Amino acid sequence: MDPHGDPRTNLVGPLEQALHAARALVLADLVAREVAEADVVSLVEESIAQRRWWVQQWPDGAGFLAGLVAQDVQDALLDRYGRWPLCPVCGSGDPHALDVEPELGPDPHWVCHKAGVKVAAVGALGEAAGGAGSS
């Protein structure tokens, strides 16, 4: 149906989809932690732009994008805002951030190394917060 079918679109498509999915997952976690302000969203966009280049060099890494973008944003936030995302599991003691595992692999999760637990999949931090209603 599309007379303007561009073969390049077909090549780029899956990578763009993976980038789009990674962006959506990380933004969902930022929203869950109420730090999705405009300048934070731009940090995500910066990461996406860098990872776009990266994944074009290594298309097999498309499945790792969500974990990588999450870590990029985590690092960027550490400079500007402090630790993110704070561990929702450990109620006491020093506030600490969750880590992404695997650092470079598919199906990334936020984990608390202190408690030794998987907290949530990247993109599902909001669900891990308990869902008892936020107000």
Ligand SMILES: [Zn+2]
């Ligand atoms: Zn913890």
